[in-house]
Amino acid sequence: MDKRINDLKKMYMDIKIPDNIDSIIDEGVKKGEIKMKNKFKGNLIKGISSIAAVFLIFTVSINASSAFANSISDVPVIGKLVQVLQFTGNKAQGGQVTDGVDIGMISLRKAKNSEEVIIKFNKSQDNIAPCYSISYEKYPYSMIFTVSGVRKFSAEKDFEALKQSNFISDSYNIITLDDSAVRFAINFKKPVKYEVKEYKEPAQIVLSLKECEKGNDKAAYIVRTASYPQGETLGILEERLCGFENIRIVKDDKGTFAVEAGTFESEEKAKERIKEIMNKCGSDIKLYIEKREANQLPKQMQ
Amino acid sequence: MHGDKESFSLIIKERKEKIYRIAYSYVNNADDALEIVQEVVYKAFLSIKTLKYPEYFDPWIIRITINTSINYLKKYKKVLYLNEEFDNYISDGSSAYNEEVIDLYNALNKLDVKYKTVVILRYFEDLTFQEISKVLDLPVNTVKTQLYRALDILKVELEKEGSRIG
Numbered sequence: 001m002d003k004r005i006n007d008l009k010k011m012y013m014d015i016k017i018p019d020n021i022d023s024i025i026d027e028g029v030k031k032g033e034i035k036m037k038n039k040f041k042g043n044l045i046k047g048i049s050s051i052a053a054v055f056l057i058f059t060v061s062i063n064a065s066s067a068f069a070n071s072i073s074d075v076p077v078i079g080k081l082v083q084v085l086q087f088t089g090n091k092a093q094g095g096q097v098t099d100g101v102d103i104g105m106i107s108l109r110k111a112k113n114s115e116e117v118i119i120k121f122n123k124s125q126d127n128i129a130p131c132y133s134i135s136y137e138k139y140p141y142s143m144i145f146t147v148s149g150v151r152k153f154s155a156e157k158d159f160e161a162l163k164q165s166n167f168i169s170d171s172y173n174i175i176t177l178d179d180s181a182v183r184f185a186i187n188f189k190k191p192v193k194y195e196v197k198e199y200k201e202p203a204q205i206v207l208s209l210k211e212c213e214k215g216n217d218k219a220a221y222i223v224r225t226a227s228y229p230q231g232e233t234l235g236i237l238e239e240r241l242c243g244f245e246n247i248r249i250v251k252d253d254k255g256t257f258a259v260e261a262g263t264f265e266s267e268e269k270a271k272e273r274i275k276e277i278m279n280k281c282g283s284d285i286k287l288y289i290e291k292r293e294a295n296q297l298p299k300q301m302q
Numbered sequence: 303m304h305g306d307k308e309s310f311s312l313i314i315k316e317r318k319e320k321i322y323r324i325a326y327s328y329v330n331n332a333d334d335a336l337e338i339v340q341e342v343v344y345k346a347f348l349s350i351k352t353l354k355y356p357e358y359f360d361p362w363i364i365r366i367t368i369n370t371s372i373n374y375l376k377k378y379k380k381v382l383y384l385n386e387e388f389d390n391y392i393s394d395g396s397s398a399y400n401e402e403v404i405d406l407y408n409a410l411n412k413l414d415v416k417y418k419t420v421v422i423l424r425y426f427e428d429l430t431f432q433e434i435s436k437v438l439d440l441p442v443n444t445v446k447t448q449l450y451r452a453l454d455i456l457k458v459e460l461e462k463e464g465s466r467i468g
Contacts, residue, residue: 004402004403004460007402008406008407009426011407012323012422013426015323018322018332018336021339022318025314027340028342028343028344028347029310029344031344031347032307032343032345032346032348033347036348
């Protein structure tokens with residue numbers, strides 16, 4: 001066997017090497033060289049074109065879409081997400097106990113089918129949003145923000161800007177007797193889908209609004225007081241009624257305010273509520289029943 | 303080592319017989335073997351930068367040759383046994399090859415490529431088991447097992463041939 005393998009090896013070693021093998025090798029090297037150059041060139045072209053593409057996409061989209069431009073302009077401002085508020089029923093709370101905060105700015109950001117209202121807090125400790133509670137109301141459709149630990153409301157001037165919105169019909173400050181809290185309402189033209197996100201560093205609340213299919217809210221009977229101008233009278237009235245559920249202050253169609261003490265399906269139930277209140281708080285508070293559609297403002301009552 | 307193409311082709315040319323013979327033992331035909339040689343040179347040139355240690359050039363180039371040859375066979379499904387060219391080769395070479403060697407040659411060509419590879423490396427290229435294990439990236443013991451298995455198969459083949467002739 002070994003001998004035979006040795007013979008075979010001899011045969012192997014006798015394999016004739018073709019004369020042209022050197023030129024074949026040179027050709028192989030050349031091919032490799034060309035490939036290598038192309039590879040480098042290809043990579044260079046790929047690299048340059050991808051950079052160009054990024055710039056192109058950026059320029060095109062920033063010009064084509066105002067939403068994109070807006071989102072870019074706000075990118076450095078958006079802080080860290082703290083939470084997406086969970087609404088139970090129509091209420092939600094968030095934030096941390098603090099004091100001396102200024103509600104610094106309220107701004108509106110429009111996108112194609114949605115809008116965002118950004119409420120920015122200044123001077124808050126650790127750049128965290130102060131304690132706030134939010135409730136979504138009907139009759140009229142609105143959202144009421146109550147922010148505690150706030151001493152200043154610089155953003156009041158920004159209410160004007162919210163008028164640009166397709167969803168918001170009005171926004172206004174609501175009196176509160178608590179001098180460390182600020183309350184304001186945002187009224188909507190129609191029912192909305194809403195989502196609230198809280199951010200820190202910087203402290204902000206972002207309210208996202210989207211179109212909502214028409215709710216089938218029926219007209220309701222509302223227990224309310226007469227209208228008063230913005231002022232302490234309202235606050236005192238509210239305070240006196242505060243033992244009852246669903247007490248709120250609502251702006252009427254002429255810009256004065258009424259305290260409301262509940263929304264009921266039927267006139268009877270509304271009457272019951274009035275009786276309850278009379279029994280408890282005395283009969284000097286004049287209460288009325290007003291029938292309203294879900295998107296209707298209270299009428300002024302002198 | 304990582305240098306210019308001149309020194310690269312010089313190193314390749316020093317080993318051209320080895321590369322060509324290994325390629326030839328898989329395809330048994332000069333044209334295909336030359337094509338494989340060119341492919342090996344091309345591949346090696348492109349990936350020479352990945353070779354970290356110059357002293358591993360030999361096992362490295364052998365491995366490229368073996369892989370290229372096996373791929374070539376797979377690609378063209380050409381397994382050539384004794385053919386015209388081989389007859390020429392015998393006739394114009396010395397006629398010293400007796401029938402027994404040709405039987406062995408045939409048997410070798412019938413072997414599974416992995417057995418054939420170890421036989422070529424061990425007996426024709428005179429590599430040690432350690433070197434083969436480096437080339438094939440297999441444990442030494444596996445290489446040994448494969449070689450002995452290859453020899454067993456060859457013996458069986460030869461006995462068959464022998465009995466037929468005898």
